Amino acid sequence: xxxxxxxxxxxxxxxxxxxxxxxxxxxxxxxxxxxxxxxxxxxxxxxxxxxxxxxxxxxxxxxxxxxxxxxxxxxxxxxxxxxxxxxxxxxxxxxxxxxxx
Numbered sequence: 001x002x003x004x005x006x007x008x009x010x011x012x013x014x015x016x017x018x019x020x021x022x023x024x025x026x027x028x029x030x031x032x033x034x035x036x037x038x039x040x041x042x043x044x045x046x047x048x049x050x051x052x053x054x055x056x057x058x059x060x061x062x063x064x065x066x067x068x069x070x071x072x073x074x075x076x077x078x079x080x081x082x083x084x085x086x087x088x089x090x091x092x093x094x095x096x097x098x099x100x101x
């Protein structure tokens with residue numbers, strides 16, 4: 001079977017979503033990627049687009065949550081250090097020279 005050669009046929013036949021071919025006097029459409037149907041009138045929904053979008057959004061949300069968690073841990077550590085430094089300054093100091101008779 002010979003490969004069909006594009007010939008003049010109605011350009012609107014394939015709705016600009018495919019290439020029009022004439023075989024044995026009959027015009028048919030070979031649709032571009034993403035379209036189907038006798039005249040390329042049906043758009044094929046991309047089955048991977050939704051899961052891919054959700055996956056990217058999930059990873060992005062995970063990074064944001066991880067960043068917030070790390071900031072919270074850092075803040076608590078700083079507060080804990082300040083509290084310990086404050087407690088250390090409240091310990092009464094004893095003058096060794098005065099304590100020894």
